[in-house]
Amino acid sequence: MEIKNLCKKAFEVKHDVAKLTTNEKNKILMDAAEQLIEDSEAIIAANKVDMKNAVENNMPQGLQDRLLLTVERIEDMAEGVRQIANLDDPIGNVLSMNKRPNGLLIGKKVVPLGVVGVIYEARPNVTSDVFGLCLKTGNCAILKGGKDAINSNIAIVNCLKKALLKNEAPIDAVSIIEDTSREKTYELMKMNQYIDVLIPRGGKGLIKSVVDNSTIPVIETGTGNCHIYVDESADFDKAIAIIENAKTQRIGVCNAAESLVINKKIASEFLPRLYTVLTNKKVKLYVDEEAMACLGDVTSVYEATEEDWGMEYLDYKISVKVVESIEEAIKHINRYNTGHSEAIITENYSRAQKFLDEIDAACVYVNASTRFTDGNEFGFGAEIGISTQKIHARGPMGLEALTSSKYIIYGNGQIR
Amino acid sequence: MEIKNLCKKAFEVKHDVAKLTTNEKNKILMDAAEQLIEDSEAIIAANKVDMKNAVENNMPQGLQDRLLLTVERIEDMAEGVRQIANLDDPIGNVLSMNKRPNGLLIGKKVVPLGVVGVIYEARPNVTSDVFGLCLKTGNCAILKGGKDAINSNIAIVNCLKKALLKNEAPIDAVSIIEDTSREKTYELMKMNQYIDVLIPRGGKGLIKSVVDNSTIPVIETGTGNCHIYVDESADFDKAIAIIENAKTQRIGVCNAAESLVINKKIASEFLPRLYTVLTNKKVKLYVDEEAMACLGDVTSVYEATEEDWGMEYLDYKISVKVVESIEEAIKHINRYNTGHSEAIITENYSRAQKFLDEIDAACVYVNASTRFTDGNEFGFGAEIGISTQKIHARGPMGLEALTSSKYIIYGNGQIR
Structure with a gap:
């Protein structure tokens, strides 16, 4: 029930998020960056709980390192969000506009996808990155992070919501699923009524499970042999x-x-x-x-x-x-x-x-x-993942991969 | 087993089909058009079997009309395939090519999707249309037509295969699933190992069933309220x-x-x-x-x-x-x-x-x-369906919707 409500809330505000202007979105992103730094202490305290559990659970050293947050790392997260604010906003551009023989003028306009679900591993910096990329493209983000990072992620999302609130933007533009159990992940994969696309980031097993079970269109971000x-x-x-x-x-x-x-x-x-x-x-x-x-x-x-x-x-x-x-x-x-x-x-x-x-x-x-093969190296400025499937997006995915299009047609009374 | 083999065969020849030049593809399409007319008698004989069953099964008049094939209608089908031959081939074009600061030249090249599965209703003209659109874009087509048109479809696909054979192109570039039972449709939906995209065309029930069950990426062609x-x-x-x-x-x-x-x-x-x-x-x-x-x-x-x-x-x-x-x-x-x-x-x-x-x-x-809202009216020359989802393609889908891209990167020894 909780997951359904959370998805429904995002669904209900998605048109308001889509309507935010580039200036409004950039203001929220800059405020979110500042808020991350202001809330460093609270985020690090939450991260300490995750780190304590990680040590107790004998998490491998490499993974512990990816989980750890420090003042410097939170500064890096904030800088990442600021960089997204500096990228060009693709939303609202009209990619082409052609006149048909009957006088209809048909344009292809870039629009947000709507609600984007992202399932990822225990790397808390991904939380602010995905929020930044989704908000910049006028999308709502539903986040399901690794269970080992849940305390850190909740603290980060609370902080991001403060920036939304401060700008009178819908706080449901970003949500984190607090119950990280496997059943809830399955429940999430069936929310095609509310979620427009689901992006699993992680190992082979997770990706296969999402491909096999999701009723939401999936963008596979794959393994690399x-x-x-x-x-x-x-x-x-x-x-x-x-x-x-x-x-x-x-x-x-x-x-x-x-x-x-x-x-x-x-x-x-x-x-x-x-x-x-x-x-x-x-x-x-x-x-x-x-x-x-x-x-x-x-x-x-x-x-x-x-x-x-x-x-x-x-x-x-x-x-x-x-x-x-x-x-x-x-x-x-x-x-x-x-x-x-x-x-x-x-x-x-x-x-x-x-x-x-x-x-x-x-x-x-x-x-x-x-x-x-990396969004930054390709000049996209940021990356939501690397698609190894053929539909929608293939290779490193920047802001453009988080958009759809709609045809806008200007007529003057045409009938068929 | 039969469906798996059929999908595997398409999978195995997809790189050969992708390599066909525009001239080779156009030659096959023009030959296919001619073959349709040459084989009119055999196709109409097969269609008579379907029509007889339709009358016995009390098929509504409107549907019977869509199922019926005549010499004129086969000529229209052939003309449709010829028109596809006349469209520009998007495959192989490089949409953009940018130089990175380190000297890497990164281009985005249009490529086929690979193997395209299409599930459709009892309209035999769709069989030659889908074949034409898929072949023109270097894709293999796996067709699952309505059971009421199965005899007509088999006759049409046999005819299309003759054109492939005549040009020494892989005959598995097009296949029709002869067993139209529901179980086989479910089996088809799980062939993500071999099929790159699945396009269901038809009523609400079919589309929902595909969205719920397919492990292959789906392009929803939807109902219109x-x-x-x-x-x-x-x-x-x-x-x-x-x-x-x-x-x-x-x-x-x-x-x-x-x-x-x-x-x-x-x-x-x-x-x-x-x-x-x-x-x-x-x-x-x-x-x-x-x-x-x-x-x-x-x-x-x-x-x-x-x-x-x-x-x-x-x-x-x-x-x-x-x-x-x-x-x-x-x-x-x-x-x-x-x-x-x-x-x-x-x-x-x-x-x-x-x-x-x-x-x-x-x-x-x-x-x-x-x-x-129609591919021809939008100036695409042809249409594989109208997408009502947001990823990959939205609205009428022409040849472009049947393509993917790959990044091609020209270096001179660059390392990171």
Whole structure:
């Protein structure tokens, strides 16, 4: 009942939120940033409760680090909200307007989606980010954060609501679901009467559960089994720098490289050089027979199983497959990738274009690291997630992904 | 098992279909048009079986008419496919390409969705239309037509496959599900492993069932409870012509008007004039108390119940509500509409703009009939359906709605 009420409240105010002008929305965002800093003490106190539970529950150190809030981190959250205020507001723009033979003038106008539901992991900074992105695009946000961050999230949302209240905007423009149990998540997924789109951010299990159960249109933000194909004409220095960067700069992210595909013509020369660089960074290699033959009897190299080709390690591990041709490389990548980010390293024009044409993924690179798949790196200023599905939005999603359109038609009495 | 195999086959050839050039696709479409005419006899023979069953099953006359195929109608189908060949191919265009500060060149390229599933009613002409639209956009089509048209559909798809075969293109670019039982439809809805998008076309019940059960992303093509609001400053002649057209030009379509909202200031003058025109066309009026008072004791006028406000009659019936103001009109329409097409009749500038801004629907009209909500009328050349949801596509969907995008990134060794 509680979830239904909360969704219904958002639904009831969505047209008022949609009507806010850019100036009004920016004022709320700047006030929210200030309020976050003013309320730092209360937010940190709530976060302490979450951190205490995390320690008691033996949460892994990496996750504890993402959960922790400090004065500096709250300042970063506030700065993130301010940056969103500085972005151009897409709402209300008319993308095209065409005159029909009968005189009708038909325009395509950018409008908010309405009510956006976001399910995410235990990272409290996402709470203010999602609020900022949704409000800037005239949407109401229904947030379901990780249960480990619930106290922090409630404190942050209370703070954001103060900024709405101060500006006489609907406080139901943002809500957090306080009961983080699995049943309530299922209940949320059935609220298609009130919610226009649901964005799950998190692991494979969560995303599959949402896809299987949601009656609300879903934007899948997916896992990344990202490949780098080293072509026979690759510049080895570029290839090694890019692979090192894509694998080791940050291992726990979806745009990290998880699998290498190497052309046979250069495998025996390239792989030993790459091996030295990767093993210096403590990377373990899971390789096929051909690659094994090129590397010889060395440490940190293991036989790959079928499972390795489909694996998103999120760890200091990478799989290596040797292929006869670019055709075999493309076939392998299109079979095992997750539609996220794939790269070719080559100096050959035709094979670069072929790879760009034929690889089926959100982002396809020539001679650059897969780590660039990111809203900020793409110049969107902010990101609500990275879509790995094909409808509505694909790749990093900025403000535009949080909008819909409506046709506005100016007539002077036309009938059919 | 059969459905899974059929979906898998489409999945396996989708990259080959995506690679077809515009010239190759157009050649297939022109050959398919010719083949339809060549195979007219076989298609009409299959259609005779469906028609015989339809008569035996007492199918309503209107539906029988939509099911019937004649030589002329097959010629129209062929002409429809030829027209699709003449449309611009959106696939492969790069919509924007921006240089980032680090030198990366990031482009957004239009690509096919992949495998498109379409569930539709017993109208065999839709079979060739959907094939044409999907092939033109490099997609594979999995068709589930109404069971009453199954023999006609199988004959048409066999004919389309001949055109594919003749051009050495994958014949699995189009498939029809021969078993039209409900269980098979449920099975189809779970094929998210192979199908990229599912488009249900049909009644409320079908669409709700797909939304509730599909694990494939769905584009809802919806019912239309379309309103016309007659403002106090309306030109009565325009208003009456538009209402007559929107209600009676074709009653069984989703863009027909189903409900009138009349400003109180003009109700007593306007309604009697409108009444004469509508009742001449045999339209029954379901009216509120205010409207009843304006009309007096006349035939063909009934008291509206709460149910009438939400009703898509698809019949010679219309509901009528009198309101105090445009604000009340907008509130009423946003509450009861189905997000399809809504119109205001007014000569007042500010209220026209307010209506365009605040009505939440795919298409919002000033001084024109809601009947224009149609891909051809909008200049798209063809239409796969009319979306009433907000993600991916909203309103009439042409070729563009059958595409996705991918980012292509040209680098020269960039790392993060």
